[in-house]
Amino acid sequence: MAGNSSRRGAVRNSSKKGPQVGSGGQRRRGLEGKGPTPKAAERPNHKAYDKSAGAKRGTNRPTGGRKKASTEMIAGRNSVVEALRTEVPITTMFIANRIDSDDRVRESLTIAAEAGIPIMETPRSELDRLTDGAVHQGLAAQVPAYQYAHPSDLVDSQIPGVPLVVALDGITDPRNLGAIVRSVGAFGGHGVVVPQRRSAGMTASAWKTSAGAAARIPVAQAANLVRALEDYRKAGFFVIGLDMEGDVELPGLDLATSPLVVVIGSEGKGLSRLVRETCDQIVSIPMSSATESLNAGIAAGVTLYEIARLRAEQR
Structure with a gap:
């Protein structure tokens, strides 16, 4: 029968609406406003907060700059031994516990x-973590x-000969x-941008691909490549770009004996418009x-x- 509270399982709800005794006004405080929303730069979980804090510390990263990893890992026996042979500046070598030694390890x-x-x-588990799951073979x-150097550092390079830079x-x-750095070192170049x-x-x-040339040939990083090329021209360099549809063929390059910047574009897109101009x-x-095309x-x-x-x- 409807409304029969004596049936099995029925429980009478004796609670009353409104604040309970001893609530201390918690419900009332919960209804109070929390004030205006803080600005993005004042909220620690907002990306604008990091920029603002960096500006206050004077450590803001330049706009457009690349985030640099603190370290790089070389994984695998062949890769590690080749890096050591070519004097790659290794800071630490990691070897797995109870590794099966061979000529490369020794x-x-x-x-x-x-x-x-x-x-x-x-431990191998730690090597897995350090190399991000790469096949490290215990090494x-x-x-x-x-x-990185600054592009202007290559103008007054200590390497002898007529200046030659590759961008x-x-x-x-x-x-x-790495292959280009190796070629620059082999043919008397002064640096890469x-x-x-x-x-x-x-x-x-x-x-690794530079085969040790990166220890001798500086690589500079330019915030704006076009502006860097213009600065080289002001310093007395001629700038040439490689392209399949060039105006001059390489064997007839009259500018070869002048201070020179050689610009190499990607295989797919070639030189960008502004660089070409x-x-x-x-x-x-x-x-x-x-x-x-060539690689x-x-x-x-x-x-x-x-x-x-x-x-x-x-x-």
């Missing part, structure tokens, strides 16, 4: 010990963040960067029609070799 230990590099015996090495426009593969954004950086992979000449590498690293090597050859003829 050579790595010998080179590291002779170079005074700290060797840390580490890894830590490389510090690269210290990269849209090169995003660090292995290409990369943009801060949308560009490969001097990672452990680039270090900044160049004094657009130069092409003569090739068979069967091949549409950026190979194009740099061919161009630098030809410039070195032309300069040698003028001595």
Whole structure:
């Protein structure tokens, strides 16, 4: 029967509406306003707070700058031993507990010990974490963040010879960067310039591909590549860009004996419009029609070799 409170399971609710005895006015305080919403720069969980705090400390990162990792990890026995052979600046070498030793491990230990590099015996689980799950084969090495030069540092380089700089426009593969640094070192170049954004950086992979040249050839980072090229022109450099549809072919490059900046674009997009307009000449590498383009690293090597050859003829 409806309303029969004596049925099994029925419970009478004897509570009353309103504040309970001893509430201390908590319900009333809960209805009070909390004041105006703080500004974004005053809220610790808002991204604007970090910028504001950085400005107060004077440590704001420049607009458009790349966030630099504190370290890079090289993983794998072949990679580590090659990095040690080419004098990549390793700060610490990690070796797994109870590793099955082979020639690569023994050579790595010998080179590291002779170079005074700290060797840390580490559980494999920790190596997995340090290398972000890469195949490390029980061996890894830590490389510090690269210290970039300023583009103007390459104008007064201590490397002998007529100034020769390579600038990269849209090169995003660090292995290409490492190969270009290696070619610059091989053919008497004075340095490499990369943009801060949308560009490969001097990672452990680039270090390894450079085969030790990165220890001798400075890599500069430009906040604005076009502005850096304009500054080089003001300093007396000629700027040439590589492109399949160039106005001049590489063997006939009259500017080879002058202070020179060679700009290399990406394989897919080539030179960007503003960079192209900044160049004094657009130069092409003569090739068979069967091949549409060269890898950026190979194009740099061919161009630098030809410039070195032309300069040698003028001595």
